[in-house]
Amino acid sequence: MSVFASIMDLLSSVLDSFWQRKVRAFLTLLGMIIGSGSVVLLSGLLAGGEDALSSTQQFVEEKDVIEIENSTAPERQRNRTQRALDYLDQGALDHSLATGGAAAEGELMDWRHKARVGELVKNVMVLGASAQALDLYHVKLLRGRFIDEHDLRQRSRVCVVGYEVWKDLLESTTDLTGRAITIGDVRWQVVGVLAHKPPMVAGPGTWMWDRRVVVPATTFQGVIRHSRKVDSIFIRITPQLGDLLKAVQRGRSWAKATLLGRHYEVENFKIDSDKDSQQQTEVIFLVINVLMLCTAALSLFVGGINIMNIMLVTVTERTREIGIRRALGATRGDILRQFLLEAGIIAGLGGLCGVLGGMALVLLISKILTVVLGSWTAHYKMWAIVLGLSSSTFTGLFFGLYPAWRAARLDPVEALRYE
Numbered sequence: 216m217s218v219f220a221s222i223m224d225l226l227s228s229v230l231d232s233f234w235q236r237k238v239r240a241f242l243t244l245l246g247m248i249i250g251s252g253s254v255v256l257l258s259g260l261l262a263g264g265e266d267a268l269s270s271t272q273q274f275v276e277e278k279d280v281i282e283i284e285n286s287t288a289p290e291r292q293r294n295r296t297q298r299a300l301d302y303l304d305q306g307a308l309d310h311s312l313a314t315g316g317a318a319a320e321g322e323l324m325d326w327r328h329k330a331r332v333g334e335l336v337k338n339v340m341v342l343g344a345s346a347q348a349l350d351l352y353h354v355k356l357l358r359g360r361f362i363d364e365h366d367l368r369q370r371s372r373v374c375v376v377g378y379e380v381w382k383d384l385l386e387s388t389t390d391l392t393g394r395a396i397t398i399g400d401v402r403w404q405v406v407g408v409l410a411h412k413p414p415m416v417a418g419p420g421t422w423m424w425d426r427r428v429v430v431p432a433t434t435f436q437g438v439i440r441h442s443r444k445v446d447s448i449f450i451r452i453t454p455q456l457g458d459l460l461k462a463v464q465r466g467r468s469w470a471k472a473t474l475l476g477r478h479y480e481v482e483n484f485k486i487d488s489d490k491d492s493q494q495q496t497e498v499i500f501l502v503i504n505v506l507m508l509c510t511a512a513l514s515l516f517v518g519g520i521n522i523m524n525i526m527l528v529t530v531t532e533r534t535r536e537i538g539i540r541r542a543l544g545a546t547r548g549d550i551l552r553q554f555l556l557e558a559g560i561i562a563g564l565g566g567l568c569g570v571l572g573g574m575a576l577v578l579l580i581s582k583i584l585t586v587v588l589g590s591w592t593a594h595y596k597m598w599a600i601v602l603g604l605s606s607s608t609f610t611g612l613f614f615g616l617y618p619a620w621r622a623a624r625l626d627p628v629e630a631l632r633y634e
Contacts, residue, residue, distance in 0.1 A: 243525045246518015247565025247611070248572060250511045251603030255573030255595070256580075257507040262594035263581055280351070281450040281466050281487055283474070288483040297481050299444050300474075302436070307473055308450060326439055330428060331397045332384040339380055339428045341398060343435025351449055354424055357381075359391050359407030366431045372438070375407040379425035396428070401438055403430060515606055518565065519614035526558050526618035534625060541627035554619035555612060562611020566604045573603070 234240075285300050287293075326341040342348075346363050349356065357378065366373055376396065381387060385394055385405065394405045412424040430439075450470060452462045467486050474484055530537070537550060577593050584591035 239525065243521055243561060244518075244565035244568060246514055246516075246521050247562050247607040248518075248569035250514035250518055250610075251566040251569030251607045252573035252576070253507065253514060253569075254511045254599045254603045254606075255570050256576050257503075257510075258596045258599035259573070259577035259594045260580060261503060261507070262596060263577075263584070263591050266592050266594070281452070281463060281470060283448040283450070283470060283484055283486050285446065286483055286485040288481050292481045292483075295481050296479050297483050298478055300446075300448060300484060301444050302432070304474060304477055305445065305448050307477055308448065308470055326435075328398050330380065330384060332395075335384050337380060337383050337426075339377075339398065339426055340422065341435065341439065342427050342429045343432040343439070344429050345432050348429065351451065352424070354412060355410040357408045357410040358389065359405070361407050362429065362431050367433050370434045370437055371431060372401065372403050372434060373406045373431065374403040375409060375429040376405055377409050377423070377425040377427045378411040379423070380428060381405075381408040398428065399439075403428070511603075511606075515610045518562070518607070519610040522558055522561055522611050523614040523618060525561075526554065526615050527621070529557075530554065530618050530622045530625075533622075535631065537622055537625050538627050538629070538631035541625075542631060547623040550625075551619045551623040554622045555615055558615020558619065559608055559612045562615075563604070563608045565611075566607025569607065570600055570603045574600075 283300065288295075288297060328339065328341060330337050330339045344351075344362065345367060346361065348354070349361055356375075359375070361375055362373065365371070374396065376385070380396075384396055385391075385408075388394065391405050391408070395402050396405060397403070409424060409427075409429070450466055452466050470486060471482075475482060478484070540550065574595055577595065581591045581593035
């Protein structure tokens with residue numbers, strides 16, 4: 216209890232000293248506030264940015280997904296018999312990869328047309344997909360239902376419309392019973408509506424999910440394309456394969472071997488051709504994180520120097536007090552611990568203020584970005600909070616060590632004579 220009481224007395228003394236010298240106290244804490252606050256603020260905004268990119272992503276770019284697209288065969292193979300990607304390839308990949316914990320999904324999305332409901336007209340992109348498309352594209356359903364296996368078997372003329380299509384053509388109706396849209400010369404019964412998924416930067420065109428119309432892949436083949444060809448095949452690797460990187464590499468090898476066997480050894484397809492952009496994004500986020508930590512470390516270093524200067528001034532101002540304490544029996548260790556603890560309390564208070572300020576700014580900026588961009592979640596990373604508090608306190612103790620040692624080394628007699 217005496218140790219706790221002495222700490223509380225010391226904290227009260229520090230706060231009283233701060234209150235008497237408000238400007239100096241603020242300048243002392245400023246480096247700690249900026250350093251710890253920047254860690255919390257930037258880590259929260261970066262996490263929100265990653266979530267925003269993921270939630271607004273209009274295409275499939277996850278690390279656990281392998282994409283296979285049609286491509287031009289190498290020049291030496293162009294005179295050989297060729298075949299394009301089709302749903303039989305997808306079935307073969309499903310069969311060959313099933314024991315490895317992966318599933319293939321075909322995509323048909325190259326048909327852009329006008330959709331009509333009465334006099335209302337809108338440009339849309341028709342996507343032929345299977346029942347697994349919601350999970351593959353990370354799209355949510357707002358109302359109604361999605362395409363199911365029955366629709367695929369029966370080649371039903373049903374569709375699920377994007378949010379903007381629903382709003383503009385169906386006038387945001389809540390009851391989809393009997394509602395239909397016409398695309399080309401085909402009438403499609405609307406059975407569901409996709410949730411709003413705006414891109415990070417909106418623009419013209421039908422590439423956004425809000426402007427898409429999803430129909431059963433089998434119906435797309437028979438009614439629209441009159442062919443079993445597909446534009447892309449996606450393979451999602453499941454966690455059962457263990458290490459994701461090795462699993463993806465193994466999946467690529469399986470897919471290439473399977474397709475070469477079916478395509479007469481002609482490599483008229485490409486695998487994961489657009490992963491470079493995803494890797495570049497990851498590198499950018501890594502660089503930003505490194506710069507963030509460097510900025511925080513620099514702020515803490517400057518704040519630590521400031522604390523050292525202030526503590527040296529404090530030792531000079533309290534020389535006579537130190538002499539009195541030594542005369543009353545305080546040891547050099549007691550004096551060292553007193554000033555070292557005082558430096559730690561100063562830095563800890565600065566770190567606490569910085570963390571609280573950083574959390575408040577994360578909330579405020581996230582709300583502003585939500586209004587501007589449509590989606591931005593406030594994140595509070597526990598590692599950033601702990602790092603902000605611990606690093607600021609450690610910095611204070613480190614830079615307070617020399618002033619505390621200097622105070623402990625004062626000669627008691629000389630200290631008592633100091634005016």
